Amino acid sequence: MAPSSSSSPPIIYQNTLDPAGPWIVQKYGGTSVGKFATKICEEIVPYYLEQHQVAIVCSARSGSTKDEGTTNLLIRAATEALKPKGSATPTATGTTTPVWSQYALPRPRSISELTSNSPRSTSPSPFRSTPPPGTPLDVPTSMAFPFPSFHATIDLIRNEHIEAAHDTVRDASLLSELEMEIDRDLESLRSFICAAQVIDEVSPRSKDAIVGVGEKLACKLIATILRDRGIDSEVVSLENIVPPDENDMAHVDATGQLDQEFYDRLAVALGERIKHCAPRVPVVTGFFGPVPGSLLRQIGRGYTDLTSALLAVGLQASELQIWKEVDGIFTADPRKIPTARLIPIISPNEAAELTYYGSEVIHPFTMEQVIRRRIPIRIKNVKNPLGGGTVIYPDPVVDGDGSVASDYRANDTKMATESLASNHERLRLPTAVTIKENIVVLSVHSNRKTLSHGFLAKIFDTLDQFGVVVDLISTSEVHVSMAIEDALRKPTFDRLVRDLKKSGPVTVQSGMAILSLVGKQMRKMVGISASMFGALAEGNINIEMISQGASEINISCVIDGRDSIGALNLIHETCLRIRPEGVPTKNFTLVDGVSNGHVSGFLRGKINLAHGPLVGGGLTSGHVDCDIN
Known part of the structure; x- marks a missing residue:
């Protein structure tokens, strides 16, 4: 230990010299x-x-x-x-x-x-x-x-x-x-x-x-x-x-x-x-x-x-x-949704999806480094140090009888058990909803001078040259629509559009937003897509693109940016069942279900996909004109 001088503050705290100290x-x-x-x-x-x-x-x-x-x-x-x-x-x-x-x-x-x-x-x-x-x-x-x-x-x-x-x-x-x-x-x-x-x-x-x-x-x-x-x-x-x-x-x-x-x-x-x-x-x-x-x-x-x-x-x-x-990760942005609630435990995949689609959590690659060593990540608030925060922790390994697997470290057991209890309480409900604003949708229709694989290759090569990251994409043999962040300077964006036009006519939709519903409980959950789209339909919010990955923990759609706050509130209240005090939860009756990435349902209400592209795990590529009553 470094000795103190009479003119400096005395040393009160130090790290322990015990090498086994956590x-x-x-x-x-x-x-x-x-x-x-x-x-x-x-x-x-x-x-x-x-x-x-x-x-x-x-x-x-x-x-x-x-x-x-x-x-x-x-x-x-x-x-x-x-x-x-x-x-x-x-x-x-x-x-x-x-x-x-x-x-x-x-x-x-x-x-x-x-x-x-x-x-x-x-x-x-x-x-x-x-x-x-x-x-x-x-x-x-x-x-x-x-x-x-x-x-x-x-x-x-x-x-x-x-x-x-x-x-x-x-x-x-x-x-x-x-x-x-x-x-x-x-x-x-x-x-x-x-x-x-x-x-x-x-x-x-x-x-x-x-x-x-x-x-x-x-x-x-x-x-x-x-x-x-x-x-x-x-x-x-x-x-x-x-x-x-x-x-x-x-x-x-x-x-x-x-x-x-x-x-x-x-x-x-x-x-x-x-x-x-x-x-x-x-x-x-x-x-x-x-x-x-x-x-x-x-x-x-x-x-x-x-x-x-x-x-x-x-x-x-x-x-x-x-x-x-902030106190941790919330069910929605608390600055936009006053009823948003703190999430005590969340999986790495859920946290990664929320980060990618607008919530500032932690970079997925960073999470990967610690989660693969089974080290939990806790998001804490400097303004509220005694708060529990949100823990990002891998899904617990569970044996066939429902108990935590024996290969867990001893100090993992309590947290894994708490995670199971928390998930049981929120059974079959999504975890959070997020919005990513300042989105531009680029749609390119093939001029049929190339085959489909050549058409898509040219599109992605052009995007790569400009360093453009695509957030959502919908493809068919002769058409591709892409949602990208509106981050390029106008001269650069104009050059990008000009190069894309070499492959066919290009349409640009600015001022859009990506609305994402995230939750591992959504896997094989019949009717969640129906609830999401039905809520948007009731709010008269138009959908331009739909995407659901094969993992089924995320359903995303592109909407007009001017509808972003209203859409957040609707989905937060309807799909997460979190509403202001005294306001009953809205339920949408499902006639035929939505599961495994397939859209095959009818809703009580009306939803207009605006002749937009529909894409997702298990879906047939192409355009869907959909008017559901």
């Missing part, structure tokens, strides 16, 4: 770090340290929204570096932004540049060593140069973190050291971006390095607050965690994606690195590297969730906690 990995999102750092360090972490070893993974901090967060500011700074050189941008004080001259001054050494083999400090500081003596921190204003606006963006990042430090850190010595760390990292970043500007290029890996600064700053802030509150902590930067022999293209498959072996080895390396922090509480950057082909390209912006998942696997954690600003 681990909990806690991942905090950027908004949680930005708005609830004090609550995290004063209430949440000490509570779990009483019975567990805790490892913390932080995203780059955000203010009120992600759009105003550090990661977006860093990406903006990287973009500004490639803009034509102009006059210097004034700061908020009206003075020209001071910069480091990359030629006149030595580059400041950032604590994040220390390797994992660097000697550990015997000071109570959460950082691995003290700064090297004589490193300059102050640059005269007279050394300002007419550089582009990325300097002002970096200044904005600095000011936000310094302000957050002053608001949360009470000990003067810890505050002073944190300020020095922030300045060193950001001046190092400034020099790095200046170099990128000289060569007029920000490569994918350079962008990784720039974005990774946000996680380092967030971790240093959280680690310092923890130490200020008497929790022995240590910042762990993962920018060099990938072993040299893994940092090549050997684990990249034909599609350019990293294989599972890479992530398995990385999980082992993460676990070993964190265990060496004992008894300090590790505060880990969500960014890791260097990754073959770039972290952002391989993983995307959700890399912090993946880091926490791999760390949970490497530590064989008893639980992975994802801390957000």
